[in-house]
Amino acid sequence: MITVLAVDTSTNFVTCGIVQVHANGKTKVLAQLSTDNVRGHMELLVPHIRECMDRARIAPGDFDSVVVGTGPGPFTGLRVGMATAAAFGDALEIPVHGVESPLATAWAQHVQDPTWVGDTIVVSDARRREWYHARYHARIIPNGLRLGTLVDPGVHKPEVVEQLNGEVTREILKRAGVNHHAGFSASSGTHEPAKPRVRIAAMAGAVAERAREIFSSDEWEAAPLIDGAHPTPEGLVLAAIQQQGGYLGLLRQAPPLRALYLRRPDATVPTAKAVSQALDFTAVEGQDGVLGHTPQPVSAEDGVAVDNSAPGQGAGGERVGVGVLRAEHAEACAEVEMTLFADESPWSAASFAQHVEAPNTLALGMWDGEKLIGFAILAINGSAADPEGEIHTIGLLPEYQGKGLSHRLLQPLLQVADRLHAPMFLEVREGNEPAVGLYESYGFEKAGLRKNYYQPSGANAWTMVRAAVEPDDGHTATDGSQSTVGTDPQSTTGDGPQSTTDNSAPRVILGIESSCDETGVGIVQINQDSDPSQPDLHILADKVASSMSEHARFGGVVPEIASRAHLEAMQPTMRAALQEARGIDPGFTKPDAVAATIGPGLAGALLVGAAAAKAYAAAWEVPFLAVNHLGGHVAVDTLVPGVRSDALENAIALLVSGGHTQILHVSGVGKPMKELGSTVDDAAGEAYDKVARLLGLGYPGGPIIDRLAQQGDANAIRFPRGMMRQQDSAYDFSFSGLKTAVARYVESKEAAGETIPVEDVCASFQEAVVDVLTKKALRACSDTGARVLLLGGGVSANRRLRELAAARCASAGVELHVPPLKLCTDNGVMVAALAAHLVRNGVQPSALTVGTDPGLEVEVPQVLA
Structure with missing residues (x-):
């Protein structure tokens, strides 16, 4: 007997259930929940799983396999189900099988009506006035039923769906020898083969109404319509059994999940602009990664991870x-x-x-x-x-x-x-x-x-x-008894937070970061040693997978591509981090808590990391903490040897990246921060990228401009410093005017027939940026009485920013804290570090019903519910 967790979020429904498969291939649903909530996938899925486990009296270690619908479906919801299923199976080290969601819907209808032998057309809402659709034919085989595909899953307008299925039916009738001159309503005699039986399984609402309108014509002979159809847990499992050639295939290791994408990301490669003749590249020609490349056209397959290989071919093209x-x-x-x-x-x-x-x-x-x-x-x-x-x-x-x-x-x-x-x-x-x-x-x-x-x-x-492999009662992924912090392993509601104040044992916190284009997993251990010379936290693992190269030709981060990359990178990154931690601490089995960036950040990217974190926490039966991305950039400073958390009880943080440029007043790690100022237009990192593109340089622009600036004269061009007048906001920034000034300067030189070394332009632009950043940050230190300035964010890796900040801090008597380069950019360690400080402070865990917040304010270090 095999126990399977089945989930699907490819439609408006949040669906999960627990299904047992017996040796004869028969299925039994132990518990299931399905809620129609198009915006509730993130908030409801893991709590639904916990409730089903409670109803079925199933512990995480009782599962043998996971099945998840892989679409097609709106990717906002789809990614939640796939990230959750992949993480749940990964935590328990059990197979995770992906199945076509329309096939699972068709199987669900056959469970409802086992006597049906014929075709099922499945349609669901694809938005943009289109439908996701597929068509399956049921046929009897010696040991049951099989659904064969007549129309592959696709996305089309309703009238095209009708046309495609009409063509299929006419072809079936033609092969069967039925006279079909007038569409579906005519046949030539009583002795001819019967026409195909067709029924329509449609999602509820407008889709069902439109389907009823289309398929109620004489041509379709009033094909029966099933309103509110969607994948069910039993339908998902039956689809997986068919896909795997029998129920035993559910125990076979499955390939990585791949969403069935039928649309490419909404992104276009920017048109390459002619580089100004005024720019002299003589000194930098031949340097790797400096000059931008000619953008290549986007193909229909860009960003699409669909395995179209034949049964005998390996995914990825192996022969x-x-x-x-x-x-x-x-x-x-x-x-x-x-x-x-x-x-x-x-x-x-x-x-x-x-x-x-x-x-x-x-x-x-x-x-x-x-x-x-x-x-x-x-x-x-x-x-x-x-x-x-x-x-x-x-x-x-x-x-x-x-x-x-x-x-x-x-x-x-x-x-x-x-x-x-x-x-x-x-x-x-x-x-x-x-x-x-x-x-x-x-x-x-x-x-x-x-x-x-x-x-x-x-x-x-x-x-x-x-010999049989005996069950491992101390399996690292299922033994809830080893958790030293948080929830009662027997509690499955996920709604009542537990205290995390037990200081008797070491704490190991795992953090997941996915707010932009880096998939980060970090593991830190809280130092219980009272020795003040020791850091508060020790790093056990720090693994990051970046999708930066996938965004390069677009000249910036494409949210949809970033989200898809997170979905593919999460489990490999997690496994690498766990392996690294176990190499450092052989006694480490699983973390005592799991944290994730809940905001701010890109909406779709946040969903993947947070959904995965919830699932890992639920499977490992440990608390979940939803934390602030910006607070993580501050907390990472306490990982630096010699830095104690009390040093940040009155400090200024200058956070500078492609998405953020902010001055924050810090009153302690894990405490609410106050935003003193931020950019009113472009973030500093964004300005670097735009200027690099203007100059014909590569992506990302920050490291390239920084490198070229070292070869240039920072005083060659006096570019304007934004918002530095007396009447301007003391702590806010503006970089759009600087970008425009660079463009106009280059244009003026070209019009005059003059040339200027590109490295001088880079150095002068960079000087204008870091001059404003450091002056305003030191002004904030002076006004608040803070004696520590902390640099964070990807741009804090900039050589000139560090250099100028160090000089000005020394003059002002302010202590400068700059994390190591690898900890400046987004990573999972910073998330784990913030969560570790929250745990030390005795906070409550976050509820599993918490949702992501792309615009989360800095005043909120942790979201509880």
């Missing part, structure tokens, strides 16, 4: 791949069998078909392109309490042997048996030493010799046995 065997592959299997075992009663195509379709088998094939080159079939026999695995057959064409490909066939079978804690048996020909060696390398042992096993050759066979 040889492993996929699920189906009955239609039986003839090809028999041909391989004849090549391998011609003298030993080879299986027939009928035998392969029977074994492939059996409910208790996992049948895998290996393809080289379109050619089947091998197969492996595992059967699980016995009761659910005492299962037993038997490898019925495994074979690989001779020309592919000895290349390590057999491991790729065998390993998935072992994964399934190990997850069921089942011993494994097989027979192998005596004298086949390469095969015996392969099996022994995976723990098989010879148990006996069966005489004359293979017929008609009379060859003997070794019976080999691999």
